[in-house]
Amino acid sequence: MDRQAIRSAGSKFAVIALLVCMGSALAQQIPGGRGRAGGPPGGPPVAGIPQAGGGDLPTENTDDSAEMRARRAAGLATGGVPPLPDNAPQPSPDPRNFEGTWYHADSLVTFIARDMFGIPLPYTPEGRKVTKRRADGIKNGTPYVNASAYCIPVGQFWQFDLNMPFQIFQSKDMVELQFQEFHGLISIALDPAKAPPPGYMGSSVGHWDGNTLVVETSGFKEGLWLTTRGSSMSRDAKLTQRIRKMTTGGKWYLEVIYTVDDPTYYTQAWSFARRYAWRPDMTLFKEYNCELSTGAEGGVDPSLVPEPAD
Amino acid sequence: MIMERARFSYLHAVALQLAVCAALLPLRTIAADAVNLEGTWRIAAPQSSFKPEGGPVPFTAEGRKRYQQNKRAQAKGDFDDYDYATSRCASPGLPRLMLTAGRLRVWQRPGIVTIRFETNRLFRQIDMGGLMPQTSGNGPGGTDEAALVGRAIPISKGKWEGNTLVVTTGGFPDNTLVDDLVPHGYDMKLTERIRLRDQDTLEDRITIEDPEFFTKPWQTVVSYKRQPDEIFPESVCLDRLKLDHWPPSRKGR
Amino acid sequence: MKKHMPLNFVASVILTAGWAAPVSAHHSFAGYDMSKTLSQPATLKEFRWGAPHSMVVVLIKGPDGQPQKVTIGSASPAAFAKQGFQPRDFKVGDKMEVTWHPSKSGATGGVLSSIKLADGRVFRDAEFGPSGTAVTSPPGTQGENAQLPAGTKGSE
Numbered sequence: 001m002d003r004q005a006i007r008s009a010g011s012k013f014a015v016i017a018l019l020v021c022m023g024s025a026l027a028q029q030i031p032g033g034r035g036r037a038g039g040p041p042g043g044p045p046v047a048g049i050p051q052a053g054g055g056d057l058p059t060e061n062t063d064d065s066a067e068m069r070a071r072r073a074a075g076l077a078t079g080g081v082p083p084l085p086d087n088a089p090q091p092s093p094d095p096r097n098f099e100g101t102w103y104h105a106d107s108l109v110t111f112i113a114r115d116m117f118g119i120p121l122p123y124t125p126e127g128r129k130v131t132k133r134r135a136d137g138i139k140n141g142t143p144y145v146n147a148s149a150y151c152i153p154v155g156q157f158w159q160f161d162l163n164m165p166f167q168i169f170q171s172k173d174m175v176e177l178q179f180q181e182f183h184g185l186i187s188i189a190l191d192p193a194k195a196p197p198p199g200y201m202g203s204s205v206g207h208w209d210g211n212t213l214v215v216e217t218s219g220f221k222e223g224l225w226l227t228t229r230g231s232s233m234s235r236d237a238k239l240t241q242r243i244r245k246m247t248t249g250g251k252w253y254l255e256v257i258y259t260v261d262d263p264t265y266y267t268q269a270w271s272f273a274r275r276y277a278w279r280p281d282m283t284l285f286k287e288y289n290c291e292l293s294t295g296a297e298g299g300v301d302p303s304l305v306p307e308p309a310d
Numbered sequence: 311m312i313m314e315r316a317r318f319s320y321l322h323a324v325a326l327q328l329a330v331c332a333a334l335l336p337l338r339t340i341a342a343d344a345v346n347l348e349g350t351w352r353i354a355a356p357q358s359s360f361k362p363e364g365g366p367v368p369f370t371a372e373g374r375k376r377y378q379q380n381k382r383a384q385a386k387g388d389f390d391d392y393d394y395a396t397s398r399c400a401s402p403g404l405p406r407l408m409l410t411a412g413r414l415r416v417w418q419r420p421g422i423v424t425i426r427f428e429t430n431r432l433f434r435q436i437d438m439g440g441l442m443p444q445t446s447g448n449g450p451g452g453t454d455e456a457a458l459v460g461r462a463i464p465i466s467k468g469k470w471e472g473n474t475l476v477v478t479t480g481g482f483p484d485n486t487l488v489d490d491l492v493p494h495g496y497d498m499k500l501t502e503r504i505r506l507r508d509q510d511t512l513e514d515r516i517t518i519e520d521p522e523f524f525t526k527p528w529q530t531v532v533s534y535k536r537q538p539d540e541i542f543p544e545s546v547c548l549d550r551l552k553l554d555h556w557p558p559s560r561k562g563r
Numbered sequence: 564m565k566k567h568m569p570l571n572f573v574a575s576v577i578l579t580a581g582w583a584a585p586v587s588a589h590h591s592f593a594g595y596d597m598s599k600t601l602s603q604p605a606t607l608k609e610f611r612w613g614a615p616h617s618m619v620v621v622l623i624k625g626p627d628g629q630p631q632k633v634t635i636g637s638a639s640p641a642a643f644a645k646q647g648f649q650p651r652d653f654k655v656g657d658k659m660e661v662t663w664h665p666s667k668s669g670a671t672g673g674v675l676s677s678i679k680l681a682d683g684r685v686f687r688d689a690e691f692g693p694s695g696t697a698v699t700s701p702p703g704t705q706g707e708n709a710q711l712p713a714g715t716k717g718s719e
Binding site for chain 2: 609612614639640641644649650651654655
């Protein structure tokens with residue numbers, strides 16, 4: 001990786017660190033309007049500063065367990081796989097060639113309470129209602145049905161994030177992302193005139209911004225569960241993914257910055273960052289013949305609760 | 311002088327553009343492979359049953375019995391008795407998927423050929439040898455279990471013989487069909503010879519063997535015509551089944 | 564009329580092993596009467612292999628004398644292999660003796676105790692079966708981690 005890119009990454013880190021510090025400082029200073037004279041407890045939301053949690057929603061991002069943090073702290077491999085051997089094949093030197101197999105090796109965030117800058121998500125009342133309903137359902141052991149239970153496409157966040165590999169194929173017209181989980185597929189048109197019709201994964205159009213692939217997706221058939229514990233996005237959302245290939249510590253990653261622009265569930269757009277490790281040792285996929293079960297009579301757990309119509 | 315410089319920078323821009331475009335093209339592995347099978351294809355003559363060459367399917371007694379059971383169930387519409395691909399949107403498996411009415415797309419990459427099926431986002435992988443050792447990955451349903459139970463679409467092994475990609479596949483379950491009716495068991499083995507008959511015609515010559523169901527191996531040939539490369543619209547088979555409480559936006563669910 | 568799944572999954576929100584039945588990492592056995600064992604001659608309709616659990620669908624003679632379909636939860640292929648059984652030992656249409664612990668709710672189905680094949684061999688479910696070590700978790704102890712799909716913890 002060249003020095004310029006390292007410096008750029010370094011300065012990005014510094015900005016993020018600063019914003020996280022600022023964000024948490026601000027959140028502590030102005031919680032729920034308590035600092036405002038005459039306001040009721042909890043008060044009206046302070047303009048421009050979203051309130052963390054509110055009710056029983058988690059106030060911090062939830063990753064899958066304390067064990068994962070302990071593993072990371074101990075320098076052990078995360079994602080349950082050992083590191084690649086030194087002589088593993090490397091990605092293409094072409095920064096715009098993302099082809100190959102990638103895998104979310106970081107711990108799974110099961111609920112997103114704060115964005116990539118540590119700012120609590122800016123829910124609308126509708127967004128808070130739906131998120132809380134879903135999160136409570138999981139917590140109470142009465143989970144709501146969702147796409148994953150049927151093996152219907154689950155949307156970008158979940159599809160990329162669950163620790164299962166995906167593979168990228170590129171041509172001059174399109175990018176295809178093939179996922180092991182749910183035998184998922186995301187197709188990105190590089191020519192906006194050839195955008196595919198809407199689907200559960202929306203309709204995606206991509207363009208290059210330098211060596212970053214900017215993918216804009218809208219036209220979601222249904223709202224999405226972003227995470228396994230109920231973070232949500234409505235079908236009206238526009239999702240942007242900024243994808244770039246980068247290397248750090250001798251390892252290659254795809255960095256994806258997701259921006260959710262969803263006026264139905266959130267008062268302003270917010271962003272979240274992920275990275276996916278280069279894993280050429282996961283190229284041969286396991287089979288995911290989920291419909292053999294979910295398409296069967298009684299194949300989906302009837303204890304899953306149908307969601308009320310919104 | 312100025313004109314010269316202008317033209318030079320124009321050429322420079324064009325060259326740069328071409329270089330950028332070239333960078334967007336896939337890794338060219340085709341030099342190492344004999345033939346470039348890449349492209350988008352559609353079956354030339356849609357059919358739901360394979361046409362065996364040189365005579366009818368050579369069933370054993372067990373094979374014929376099961377075939378006739380399947381035909382009776384088909385006539386009654388009892389698809390969930392024998393055809394989970396139809397009744398549940400389960401994977402049709404191989405070789406049945408090669409009869410897909412939807413399009414397919416071939417990607418050739420170092421060590422692996424991938425065939426993507428438009429219908430229901432299914433795909434098959436052909437291991438050409440040369441990939442680094444693979445980890446069994448994550449979660450249950452690992453390779454050990456696949457070895458015990460089989461896969462509707464096992465990972466195939468492929469190699470070039472001249473201009474023909476020879477693909478062998480084994481490790482099947484017993485709950486898929488060869489096509490819409492013909493049964494098979496765990497011991498089925500497929501050998502495919504895939505080649506370009508001409509630039510716009512892809513041909514897959516399939517040899518099917520399973521001593522429990524067929525007295526001898528039998529062959530069939532399927533042809534595909536080249537199509538324009540287009541993104542496949544999202545195809546979700548389950549959308550044609552009436553699922554309880556799905557989709558959320560359906561009124562009165 | 565709603566058909567009930569025999570296994571009371573606390574969360575099948577997430578599918579795990581793709582070729583297998585939808586399962587959660589943990590599930591409650593509180594929905595089954597482990598003290599009761601039903602036994603019936605049965606015909607195998609479908610063996611849906613999965614990990615950590617499979618589903619065995621059999622036809623038995625119902626209370627009205629008509630064939631009744633019963634779906635019974637059972638073990639992974641590896642667990643069967645440990646006792647010397649392969650998937651091909653269970654063919655659609657095979658006759659067998661099945662014993663199972665029924666669902667408490669009275670719905671058909673349950674969790675497998677044993678299968679006796681026509682050739683006399685017996686599979687005993689190590690989890691739910693006669694020598695099983697099934698831990699009956701009291702309700703409400705499943706906790707949040709039970710909702711995660713196996714494979715996402717990353718600790719395997």
